Amino acid sequence: MDKIVIENFSIRYSDGVESLRNISLSIPANAVTVLFGPAGGGKSTLLRAINRLNDLADVKETSGRILFNGQNILDPKVDVVELRRKIGMVFSRPVVLPMSIYQNVSYPLELMGEKRKSRLDEAVEKALKRAVLWDEVYDRLHDPATAISGGQQQRLCLARVFALEPEVIMLDEPTSALDPVSTARIEGLMHEIKEEFTIVWVPHNVQQAARMADYAAFFLQGELIEYAEGKKLFVNPKDQRTSDYVTGRFG
Amino acid sequence: MADATLVSSPRRTQEWVINLIIKLSGYSSILFVTLIFIFLMREGLPALRNVPLSSILGERWYPIEGYFSILPLIYGSLVVTVGALLLAIPFGVGTSVFLSEIAPPWMNQIIKPLIEILAGLPSVVLGFLGIQVAAPYLRRLLDLPTGLSAFSGAVLLALIATPTIVSITEDALNTVPSGYRQAALALGATRWQVIWGVTVPAARSGILTAVMLGVGRSIGETMAVMMVTGNAPVLPSGWDFLFTPVRTMTATIASEMGEVANGSTHYQVLFFIGIVLFVISLVVNIVASSVSLRGRTRAERVLS
């Protein structure tokens, strides 16, 4: 089943250049879809369009449709707060909020109005376990979140998203600021949970793209060049440009 | 080459001189504060010997007849300052939040210069407006014997403290990383939830600094307050205390210092009031810096 269907989507920032041109792409549920390609290709722009974080940016015009569970989320009538609760996002630099570890995870629930301590405790523990962070922080949940390591912070951001219990998890170069061990952990984690979610992943290099992709989409300067199952695209790319990029001839 | 680095070069001497100058100016500020304090003590402390404590802590300030109670003056300063802060903090912080989080750029470009003008306005001018416009209006509105009251003083002081609070709070809000806002929004926060739950708490130490500088501005302000508070050094007698005339410590010193004989009891008591002011502002500063340090956790300090 396709969770997100993008139809002829284009977007232009106020600088006038089309950052995405006529993109059509179906993102299936319960799999990892990788969006990759050289810098400035429009991958982050697409993610921010999907959870409407682009509302904050200086966007001049958009066209096309982005269907989430069949509903066009570009419709101005869409409740963006509700949408963002269903589509969680992790950024490339871990952004822990200036609160305790516990509060970082309980924050999205409190935003939804959950006040019962027992429920929060339960949800925080569950989310932290899910992000494989619980064992490292259970004895200092009330320390400031800034006091843990970068890799732990990124897993904390993941735990925060898990606490939302979203349908989709988008990750924009989530491991670009992390060491190899932390990177492997997060990749492994995503593999384990992908049956339950729809995962959209922007990797920070081709190797990671190839490792992670159930489906892969190659973006180049605002265009979607090729979209296929990961196995096909990396082993036997159809487009010369994809082939060049995947084999390391440019980018 | 290897040898040259071991020989003291002109650059070294230069650095030594700069170092010395910086150290001297640093130490001199300590020296000046100490000298001021010693001077205040020397002139003011004899008041305690010449005026009985029961008079200093009495009810009336009427120096010509020998009544030297400073309580009405401390009360005057307190009610005006606290009143001003109760008005200025919500107003100032609210304005900054509006400017940095909500207002469109064109509105910023109009409001910010206006606030800077307000900051640059001599307080006498504000005092004049207070006497001529605000006080008569207040008198008619509430049907009071006079509009020159603690309340007028508080409003005016709030106006004086607001620009300070606004500009420093706004700086603090602007240094909050935009990643925080994005992350909170991505978690399904509404705009208000982001502002009150993330941005303002993240800027809290800066906001506290802003408030403390605002307090400083209010306690020290003399001229405008003298003009609009009605200058009656009396303790309050009823629930209408906000709307009766008062007189602050600074206003008392400013208006009476010119006419006392050097070294007289009256003169000593005025200096004693100076000591009280000095101690109050010292306490405010110590409390402020300890609170703002405690507010920042270890990790935040390491990161900043």
Ligand SMILES: Nc1ncnc2c1ncn2[C@@H]1O[C@H](COP(=O)(O)OP(=O)(O)OP(=O)(O)O)[C@@H](O)[C@H]1O
């Ligand atoms: N907020 C913005 N305002 C204006 N232009 C933007 C904005 N964000 C992105 N762009 C432009 O849109 C284009 C695509 O940028 P985007 O960040 O989506 O690329 P990307 O594929 O994520 O690249 P990277 O791999 O470097 O993260 C770029 O040309 C960029 O300059």
Ligand SMILES: [Mg+2]
């Ligand atoms: Mg990007």
